[in-house]
Amino acid sequence: MNDLIAPFNFHTVVTEPWSAVYWQTTFWIVLQATLVGISCALVGNFLILRRLALVGDAISHSVLPGIVVAFLIGHGDGPLVMFGAMVAGMLTTLGIEWIYKNSRIKQDAAIGIVFTTLFALGVILVSFAANDIHIDAECILYGKLEQAAIFSGDRMISPQIIPAAFVAVTSLLLVVLFYKQLLVSAFDETLAGSLGIPASWVHYGLMAWLSVVVVSAFQAVGSIMVVAMLIVPGATAMLLSMRLPTVMWISCVHALLSALVGYHLALWLNCNSSAAIVVTGMGFFCMAWMFSPSQGMVSQFLVRKALREKLAATRRARMG
Amino acid sequence: MKADSGVGKEVAFVKRWQSGRERERERGLGVAGPSQRSTVLRQRPSSGLLIALAIAALWTVAGVGEVQAARISHVTDTSVGEQVVRFFSMRDPLVRTAVIGCILMGISSGLLGGFIVVRRLALVGDTISHAVLPGIMMGYLWHLEKDPVALFIGAVIAGVLGAVFVSMIRQTTRIKQDAALGIVLGGFYALGILIKSIIQRGAGGDQSGLDDFLFGNAAALSSGDVILMAVVTGLALLLVGLFYKQFFVSSFDETFAESLGVPSQVFHYLLMVLLAFSIVVALQAVGAVLVSAMLIIPPATAYLLTDRLHKLLLLSVVIGIVASVGGAFFSFLSTGLPTGPFMIVSAAACFVVAFLFSPSHGVLPRIFRRREQTRRIQRENTLKAMYHLIEEEGGVDVVAQSGRRVSVESLMTKRGRDATEFDTEIAALVRHDLARRENGSIELTETGWTRAQEIVRNHRLWELYLTNAADIASDHVHDDAEIIEHVIGAELVAELEKQLKNARIDPHGSNIPVVEEGIAQ
Numbered sequence: 001m002n003d004l005i006a007p008f009n010f011h012t013v014v015t016e017p018w019s020a021v022y023w024q025t026t027f028w029i030v031l032q033a034t035l036v037g038i039s040c041a042l043v044g045n046f047l048i049l050r051r052l053a054l055v056g057d058a059i060s061h062s063v064l065p066g067i068v069v070a071f072l073i074g075h076g077d078g079p080l081v082m083f084g085a086m087v088a089g090m091l092t093t094l095g096i097e098w099i100y101k102n103s104r105i106k107q108d109a110a111i112g113i114v115f116t117t118l119f120a121l122g123v124i125l126v127s128f129a130a131n132d133i134h135i136d137a138e139c140i141l142y143g144k145l146e147q148a149a150i151f152s153g154d155r156m157i158s159p160q161i162i163p164a165a166f167v168a169v170t171s172l173l174l175v176v177l178f179y180k181q182l183l184v185s186a187f188d189e190t191l192a193g194s195l196g197i198p199a200s201w202v203h204y205g206l207m208a209w210l211s212v213v214v215v216s217a218f219q220a221v222g223s224i225m226v227v228a229m230l231i232v233p234g235a236t237a238m239l240l241s242m243r244l245p246t247v248m249w250i251s252c253v254h255a256l257l258s259a260l261v262g263y264h265l266a267l268w269l270n271c272n273s274s275a276a277i278v279v280t281g282m283g284f285f286c287m288a289w290m291f292s293p294s295q296g297m298v299s300q301f302l303v304r305k306a307l308r309e310k311l312a313a314t315r316r317a318r319m320g
Numbered sequence: 321m322k323a324d325s326g327v328g329k330e331v332a333f334v335k336r337w338q339s340g341r342e343r344e345r346e347r348g349l350g351v352a353g354p355s356q357r358s359t360v361l362r363q364r365p366s367s368g369l370l371i372a373l374a375i376a377a378l379w380t381v382a383g384v385g386e387v388q389a390a391r392i393s394h395v396t397d398t399s400v401g402e403q404v405v406r407f408f409s410m411r412d413p414l415v416r417t418a419v420i421g422c423i424l425m426g427i428s429s430g431l432l433g434g435f436i437v438v439r440r441l442a443l444v445g446d447t448i449s450h451a452v453l454p455g456i457m458m459g460y461l462w463h464l465e466k467d468p469v470a471l472f473i474g475a476v477i478a479g480v481l482g483a484v485f486v487s488m489i490r491q492t493t494r495i496k497q498d499a500a501l502g503i504v505l506g507g508f509y510a511l512g513i514l515i516k517s518i519i520q521r522g523a524g525g526d527q528s529g530l531d532d533f534l535f536g537n538a539a540a541l542s543s544g545d546v547i548l549m550a551v552v553t554g555l556a557l558l559l560v561g562l563f564y565k566q567f568f569v570s571s572f573d574e575t576f577a578e579s580l581g582v583p584s585q586v587f588h589y590l591l592m593v594l595l596a597f598s599i600v601v602a603l604q605a606v607g608a609v610l611v612s613a614m615l616i617i618p619p620a621t622a623y624l625l626t627d628r629l630h631k632l633l634l635l636s637v638v639i640g641i642v643a644s645v646g647g648a649f650f651s652f653l654s655t656g657l658p659t660g661p662f663m664i665v666s667a668a669a670c671f672v673v674a675f676l677f678s679p680s681h682g683v684l685p686r687i688f689r690r691r692e693q694t695r696r697i698q699r700e701n702t703l704k705a706m707y708h709l710i711e712e713e714g715g716v717d718v719v720a721q722s723g724r725r726v727s728v729e730s731l732m733t734k735r736g737r738d739a740t741e742f743d744t745e746i747a748a749l750v751r752h753d754l755a756r757r758e759n760g761s762i763e764l765t766e767t768g769w770t771r772a773q774e775i776v777r778n779h780r781l782w783e784l785y786l787t788n789a790a791d792i793a794s795d796h797v798h799d800d801a802e803i804i805e806h807v808i809g810a811e812l813v814a815e816l817e818k819q820l821k822n823a824r825i826d827p828h829g830s831n832i833p834v835v836e837e838g839i840a841q
Contacts, residue, residue: 005518048495053502054443061609102683103675109442109620113671116613120664123535127657141534141609142513224450224609225513228506235499272517278510285503289493297492 005269013268025149028158030259032148033277035164036217037229037255039171043213044230045248046206048238049186053231054108055093058115059207060214060226062092064122067215072129082212089211092118093204119223143222143274160219167216174209175248182206183244221274228278232285233258239288239295254284414539415652421541421549422644422663425605425614428553428598430622430640431560433615434633435591437623439571443498444483446612447505448592449599451482453512453608456533457519468548472600479596482508483589509608536607536660538648549601556594560633563587568629605644606660617667618643624674624681643667695748697806702745703754703772704779704805705734706764711830724764731762773833778805780826780833781816787827788820794827 017026047056066088067081074080092114099110148160175182185192185199192199217226237250262277269276290297436445455478459471482504489500532540541549560567570577570584577584595615602611622635647663676684709726732742746762749755754768764772782801786792792800808816824832 048499051496051498053496053498054446057443057446057502057505099675103624104681105620105623106437106440106442108440109437109616109623112442112446112612112616113620113668116610116617116664117668120610120613120661120668123658123661124665127661142517225506225510227502228510231499231502231506235495235503238495239493269514269518270521271514275510275514275517278506279514282503282507282510285507289489295493300492 033259035168040229041233041251045234062115062118068125085215418538424549426641426644429614430637433619437619445615449611451508452479457515475600535658538605538659610660613664624678707772
C-alpha cells in the first residue's frame with residue numbers, strides 16, 4: 001500500500017507547481033477546471049431547484065452521440081460540436097417526455113431508458129469511428145484535463161481555455177439576464193405563467209444550455225463526473241445558505257476551491273486530476289454536511305442537545 | 321377532443337361499479353382489491369419457477385467448470401457466416417463461457433430490475449451501479465489481481481454504502497432524492513476512477529481486465545467469473561423465490577405490507593443488497609456505465625406487455641437474456657467492440673417494439689383503438705338520430721310492423737351534415753350491416769334497430785338514474801348521458817334497471833325502449 005500513496009511532501013505538492021518553471025502548467029489546468037466548474041455549478045443550481053438533477057446526469061451521457069456525429073461531419077469544429085450536443089440534449093429531453101406521457105412508464109425509468117440507449121449508441125459510434133475522431137473511451141470516462149496545459153509555447157493562452165471561458169462567461173450573463181425568469185419558474189410555474197414567463201421555454205432553454213455546458217466540461221472531466229460537477233457545488237451551497245444569490249456565489253467558490261485543492265491532491269497522489277477534483281468537491285460537501293452552521297449535523301446535534309437540556313431543566317424546576 | 325376526456329372520466333366512474341374480479345387489472349400492478357387481500361399471501365404463482373431457475377443456475381456451475389478463460393477477440397476474423405455458426409453452435413469453449421455469462425446476467429438483472437422499475441427506483445439502480453466502482457478497485461488492491469470473490473465483496477460493500485449514503489443525505493439535509501443520487505453517483509464514481517488511476521500507475525499485477533469493468537467485455541469472462549455469477553444469480557433467485565410474496569406486497573403498498581407483518585424496510589435493504597449482487601454479476605459483461613440500462617430497459621419493456629408481476633418478472637428475464645446474448649453476438653462479429661453498448665441497443669430495440677406495438681399499452685394499438693372508438697360512437701350517434709326520427713314520426717310501437725325507415729333529407733338535417741359527410745356516415749352503417757340504403761330512404765337492419773334501441777335506452781336510463789339517484793336537475797343530465805350511452809355494458813344496464821325498478825319513462829317524458837334479449841355488440 002505504501003508505494004501507492006506517496007508521502008506528503010509540501011514542497012513538491014504545493015510550492016513547486018507554482019514555481020517559475022511550472023506555474024504555467026498549473027495555472028492553465030486549474031483555470032480550465034475552474035471555468036468548467038463554474039459553468040456547471042451555475043446551471044446545476046437550477047437543476048437542483050427544479051428536481052432535475054438526474055436529467056443532468058442523463059444529458060451528460062446522451063450528448064455523446066451528438067458530439068461524435070458532429071465530429072464526423074465537421075472534423076472537430078467547435079461550434080458544430082456544441083450544436084450537435086444541443087440537438088442530442090434536446091432529443092433526450094423530448095424523448096423522456098414522450099415516453100412517460102405516452103405510456104405507463106414512469107419518469108425515472110424513462111430517463112434511464114433514453115440516456116443509456118443514446119450513450120450506448122455514442123460508444124458504438126466512437127468504437128467504429130475510432131480512426132476519424134480523437135475522442136476515445138478514456139476521454140469519455142475520465143476526461144483529459146491535462147490537455148489544457150499542452151500547447152505550443154508561442155501562444156499566449158491555451159486553446160482549450162477559450163471555449164471553456166466562453167461558456168463560463170455566457171453562463172454568467174444568461175443567469176444575470178434571466179435571473180428573474182429562472183428563479184420564478186424554478187419555484188412556482190403557475191406564478192411564472194401569471195407573470196407572463198413562458199415556463200416551458202425556460203425549461204427547454206435550460207436543457208439546451210445544459211447540453212452546451214456539458215460539452216464544454218466533457219473534455220475536462222468526462223461524461224460521468226460531469227454529474228458531480230453539476231450537482232455537488234449547488235448541493236454544498238444549499239447546505240450553507242437559504243438565499244439563491246448567496247447559494248450561487250458559494251457554488252462558484254466551491255468550484256474554484258475544488259479545482260485548486262483537487263489539482264494539488266492529484267499531484268500528491270499522482271492520480272487522475274479530474275477524479276481528484278470531484279473527490280475534493282465531495283470532501284467539501286461532506287464538510288458542509290457535518291459542520292454547516294445552520295443545517296450541519298454537528299450544529300443540529302448541538303441544537304437538539306441544548307433543547308433536551310432545557311426541557312430537562314424545566315422539568316426539574318417544575319418537579320422541585 | 322373534448323368528448324375524449326369526458327369518456328375517460330365516465331369510464332372510470334363506471335368501472336367502480338364493476339365486480340372486484342377486474343380490479344387488479346384496472347389498477348395496473350397494484351395489490352388486488354379488498355376481497356382478495358386474504359388470498360394475496362397464499363398465492364405464490366412463480367416462486368416454484370424461480371426456485372427451479374435457481375437450481376438451473378447452480379447446475380451451470382458444475383457444467384462450466386472445465387471451460388477455459390479466453391477472449392473472443394483473440395480468435396482471428398473469419399467470414400460473418402462462419403462467425404454466426406461458431407457463435408450459435410457454441411462449440412467454442414470461450415463462446416460458451418461468454419454466452420452462459422450473458423444468460424446469467426439476463427436472469428439476474430431482469431429479475432431484480434423488475435422490482436426496481438415497479439418500485440420507481442430505476443435511478444437508484446443507476447447510482448448503485450456507479451457507486452460499486454471504488455469497491456471493485458479496493459477489491460482489486462486486496463490481492464492485486466482480478467480475484468472474483470474479492471471484487472464481489474468490495475463491490476457489494478461499496479454499493480450498499482452508496483445506497484445508505486443516499487438515504488442519509490436525504491434524511492439529514494434538505495437535499496432531495498434526485499440531487500442525493502447525483503452526488504453519490506458522481507462522487508463514488510470519481511473515487512473509483514481516482515483509485516483506478518493510482519493502481520494503473522504503479523501497483524503492478526495483472527491489470528488488463530480493469531477497463532472491462534467500465535464498458536464490459538463478455539469475452540473476457542473467466543470460468544471463475546461465471547461460477548461466481550451463477551452462484552450469485554442462484555442466490556438472488558432463491559431469495560426472491562422464497563420471499564416472493566413479501567417482495568410483491570412491499571413493492572406496491574408498504575403500509576399494507578406492514579399491516580400484514582411484512583417488515584418492508586428489511587425487504588427494501590435486502591433488495592438493495594440483491595441489486596448490488598446483480599450489478600456485480602452484470603459488471604464484467606456490460607460495464608459499470610451501462611449496467612443500469614440492463615436493470616431498467618428489459619423490465620420496462622415487460623411492463624408494457626403485462627399487468628401481472630410474476631409475468632413481468634418472467635418476461636423481463638427473457639428479454640434480458642435475449643438482449644444480452646444478442647449484444648454479445650453483435651460485438652462478437654467484429655474484434656475490439658465493447659459488449660455493453662450492443663446489449664443496451666438490443667434491449668432498446670425490444671423496448672421500442674413493445675412501446676409501439678404492445679397490444680395492451682403500445683402507442684399504435686392505442687391510437688388504433690381510440691380511432692375505432694370514435695368511429696363507433698359516430699355510428700351509434702347516427703343510429704340514435706334515426707331512432708329519434710322514427711319515434712317522432714310514428715312512434716316506436718308501429719315500427720315493428722311498418723319497417724324502420726327514415727328519409728335521407730330528414731336524417732341529413734337531423735345530423736347537420738353535408739352530402740359527402742352524410743354519405744360516409746351511412747356507408748359506415750352499411751359496412752357494419754346496421755342499415756341499408758335504398759333510393760331516398762335509409763332502413764335499419766335487425767341488428768341496427770336493436771343497437772339503436774340499446775343506445776337510446778342507455779341514454780335515457782342514465783338520465784333517469786342521475787335525476788333519481790344522484791339528485792341532478794333533469795335539464796343537466798343530457799350531456800352526461802351523451803357520453804355514457806356508448807360505454808356502459810350489459811351488466812351495468814341490468815344493475816341500473818334493477819335500481820330504477822324497471823321504470824319505463826325518462827325524466828323528459830320519453831319512453832325507455834325495451835330491448836328484447838339484447839343482441840349485445
